[in-house]
Amino acid sequence: MGELQTNEAGYDEMADIDFSDSELVSHVRDALRSVSQGDNDRYYQLIEVMHYMEHLAPDEVALLVTSLKALCGAVSYIDIIHHESLLSSIFGMSMWNYGPDVMDALMELITSLAVSSGKFIDSCLEMLVCNFLPPQSFLHLLRSPHGLARKEQVLDRVHSALRDIADLVPLAPSRLLPIILQRRPHTDAKEALIVIYVENMLRLESSAIGEHVGSEMLKAVVDRLIELDVKIGWDDILQEDSSKGIFDMELEDEEIAGDANKDGSEFPKGTLNRQSLGGNTDADKLDSLMVLTCEHLKLCADGDRLIEVFETLFKSFEMTVLNAYKSKFTQFVMFYACSLNPENCGVRFAVxxxxxxxxxxxxxxxxxxxxxxxxxxLSRGRFLSSSLAANTLERLVDWCFEYCQVQDGAINPEAHRIFYSGCQAIMYVLCFRMRSMMDVPCLKLQLLRMPLEPVLRHPLDPLKVCLPSIVEEFLRQAKAARLFTVSETFLFNNLLESDISKAFGGMERLDMFFPFDPCLLKKCDRFICPNFIYWSMVKTTYDDDEYGSSDEDSDKDFGDGNEGFVDDGMARSFEQNEFDFDEFEYSLNKMSITPRSTLNHMLADNLHTPMRMPARIRPSTSPEFL
Incomplete structure (x- = not known):
């Protein structure tokens, strides 16, 4: 395209002439027709008007509005080849630079062009999508009331035009989708640009056009979340000490917690790893997008659309998030969606x-x-019932039991890694949920009837392969709940993570993957925290002296529910048997896992000290879990 020629005299001449509406349309038509005859003067006058955009005087605004309206009445005379310069000027106009009158006239012209010929549809749609974003010079104004008002004026008109075009041109939504995906700002762009673009994508999802492009919009938003998520390295979050068990990685530094609160942090206090994200621009962008997405899901729930939207969300999760290497934050979109509708979405996700x-x-x-x-x-969802957890656990235990029935080999973390991951999942959930299940007679009976003991006693020996910190906490609670027979198999504490306990997770260390550990993103945590179970909120089976401390209470508590399990010792209490440290140490040393030195001291200390559960960060203060 050649350099645009200007004609100041021609522009002044056009501005001075007092045209009626019909005369102006006729004048514009003549200017368009004259181009093919080699007469470009009036054509260039028209283009010159399109180029005025900043600090316009009232008469200039009036001329621009009337010119746009005249073009709207002459769209059938616009040729994609002969009038390339004019079309380029029109499609290059940013509505953010004009007032409402110019915006309305411009949108009317764009809609007329899109409807008049299929040749213009892509350019019209692209022009509208480009207006999702303000010019760079306008970004700082988005913090002011004036800037927010202009944003509302622009986007309302853009989406109205898109809706009108989609109504009049049935194929428009299918042409719109690739344009939106191609025009997305890069993840390295400024946060304000990324956020406002996603805001428009979500607005389309919930609009009438969403019937055609809504599912793809939602998938594209999730894709953008995961793109930012994977840019945040684990080194930005974890301050891992290989000498510590995973329970010890749940940090509770009160001094750091106090500093975090001074900065205005609301949840939770233990914020060492959250502080490590301070200044991470990718985390800030992701946090803002997570807030937008959660707000959108809340609107969907209020509009009775959540179940429909959740189907799309889960497909996107399955395709994108589930297989992303240790996704850190994006999955909380699913968590929040489930919390908005536990009976349907919450159950659907678990199943x-x-x-x-x-x-x-x-x-x-x-x-x-x-x-x-x-x-x-299942462990972290405060909105999930214990019965759902029990039913899901029963399904996992039954699968593991059936797996054991056809296996006769010994420990092999690589060959049986799916089995070990299932066993670890069972124990992890029970660390959070055992007390709540044991407190409900029907759920206690259901738990006791599960073939969990044969699974854990099998020669595949999951207790030696799964993370020792989870195994130890699980066994401590199982002991207090009188879940298993007294056996050296179920009586070892202070296990060290060995090579075999690392092996089944593979290079990805999926054995240490707890996707719904406390969310470290500050802004979106307000959606997650009220629905989240922190470890400090969990009531374990050893939490108080009343639970299982009295023989009379124990008999009453376990009475009818255990009658069918007496023969294989499922309900027998540890307190009913004399505990021999020497004999126990001998049996432990034969397992070649725990060092012999200081064993008695470590055991004696841990039998009276509650374990700390695995989570990258545990809040030191959080609401009581009821």
Whole structure:
């Protein structure tokens, strides 16, 4: 395209002439027709008007509005080749630079062009999508009332025009989708640009056009979340000490917590790892987008659309998030969606994850990731019932039991990694949920009837392969709840993570993947925290002296529910047997896991000290879990 010629005299001449509406349309038509005859003067006058955009005087605004309206009445005379310069000027106009009158006239012209000929539809749609974003010079104004008002004026008109075009041109939504995806700002762009673009994508999802492009909009938003998520390295979050067990990684530094509160942090106090994200621009962008997405899901729930939207959301999760290497934050969109509708979406998510885990069609890593998500979800979802947790656990235990029935080999973390991931998921959930299940007679009976003991006693020996910190906390609670027979198999504490306990997770260390550990993003945590179970809120089976401390209470508590299990010792109490440290140390040393030195001291200390559960950060203060 050649350099645009200007004609100041021609422009002044045009501005001075007092045209009626019909005369102006006729004048514009003549200017358009004259181009093919080699007479460009009036054509260039028209283009000159299109180029006035800043600090316009009232008469200049009036001329621009009337010119746009005249062009709207002459769209049939606009040729994509002969009038390339004019079209380029029109499609290059940013509505953010004009007042409402010019905006309305421009949108009327764009709509007329889109409807008049299929040749213009892509350019019109692209022009509207470009107006999702303000010019760079306008970004700082978005913080002011004036800037926000202009944003509302522009976007309302853009989306209205898109809706009108979609109504009049049935194929427009299918042409719109690739344009929106191609025009997305890069993840390195300024946060304000990324946020406002996603805001427009979500607005389209909930609009009339959403019937055609809504699911793809939502998938594209999730894709953008995960793109930012994977840019945040684990080194930005974890301050991992290989000498510590995973329970010890749940940090509670009161001094750092106090500093975090001074900065205005609301949840939770233990914020060492959250502080490590301070200044991370990718985390800030992701946090803002998570807030937008959660707000959108809340609107969907209020409009009775959540179940429909959730189907799309889960498909996107399955395709994108589930197999992303240790996704850190994006999955909380699913968590929040489930919290908005526990009876449908909440149950659907748990059942679907269990389906993936038990289905042989999926690759091993996908199945392991699914059960890690399932365990973390059941453990952390405050909105989930204990009965759902019990029913899902029963399904996992039954699968593991059936697996054991056809296996006669010994420990092999690589060959049986799916099995070990299932066992670890079961124990992890019970660390959070055992007390709540044991407090409900029907759920206690259901738990006691599960073939969990044969699974854990099997020669595959999951207690030696799964993370020792989870195994130890699980056994401590199982002891207090009188869940198993007294046996050296179920009586070892202070396990060290060995090579075999690391092996089943593979290079991805899925054995240490707890997807719904406390969310470290500050702004979106307000959506998650009220629905979240922190470890400090969990009532364990050893939490108070009343639970299982009295023989009379114990007999009453376990009475009818255990009658069918007396023969294989499922309900027998540890306190009913004399505990021999020497004999126990001998049996432990034969396992070649725990060092012999200081064993008695460590055991004696840990039998009276509650374990700390695995989460990257545990809040030191949080609401009491009821």
């Amino acid at each position: 679907s994850l269990a389906d993936i885990f038990t289905c042989k069609v999926y690759p091993p890593l996908t199945r392991m990731s699914a059960v890690a998500y399932l365990a973390s979800y």
